[in-house]
Amino acid sequence: MNRYFTEQSLTLNASVQLEAAIQKHAIKVLRQGVGDHFELVHDGHAYDAEITDVSPLTVKLINDITRSVELPIAVHLVCGVGKGDKAEWIVQKATELGASTISFANTQWGTAKWSPEKLPKKLTRLQAVALGAAEQSHRNVVPTVGFTKLNDLTLATDQVGVVAYEEAAKAGEAAQLVQTIQTHPQSLIAVFGPEGGLSPQEVDGLQQNGFVPAGLGPRIMRTETAPLYLLSAISALVELQEI
Known part of the structure; x- marks a missing residue:
């Protein structure tokens, strides 16, 4: 229906x-x-x-006919602006997988940038994508799609933050994501870089604001894949174990 x-x-x-x-x-x-x-x-x-x-x-x-279909953890994805139609792909699939908020940000090493004059049109389009995906996947809420700056990201008392960092994955870090989820936070902000990755300065700034670097397994993922991996991991670790 x-x-x-x-x-x-x-x-x-x-x-x-x-x-x-x-x-x-x-x-x-x-x-x-x-x-x-x-x-x-x-x-x-x-x-x-x-x-x-x-x-x-x-x-x-x-x-x-309301039933529980939302992730037990409110997940806010913050993604570096990517090339082409990657933003639409991320919004559509992340909505299907349960994200509550999806933001995009210009980054130092990103080859694509969103100019202020084009933001309203882009965000209107992306919000429409989120609406269609929420209807298709029978969500109870439509994720909010927005634009932010990495240095504006701060954590509330009931939030935890992770930054998917390629260097952490290369170094073999494999426990932080699971440990973070097992604390059963009410809300999680997860930051992902664009095709060029996040710069060390950006990661340092996020760490100073309470974000912890986390590896997402031994393989290096594309910018549009990593957020979907995280949402799937949260569902497997939290939702599926409760069924």
């Missing part, structure tokens, strides 16, 4: 008139009609919605 996210407040048994974008997809694209159902989500709660009118699109919320 298709899932949509709405800005409308939802309560069981209520009738709700929905946004034009949802109407276009459900009625124009999927050709749904009165009596058909889809899933509707707002503020982390999902409902079985029955169409009662198609113009404007109006639904009645029949059942609360």
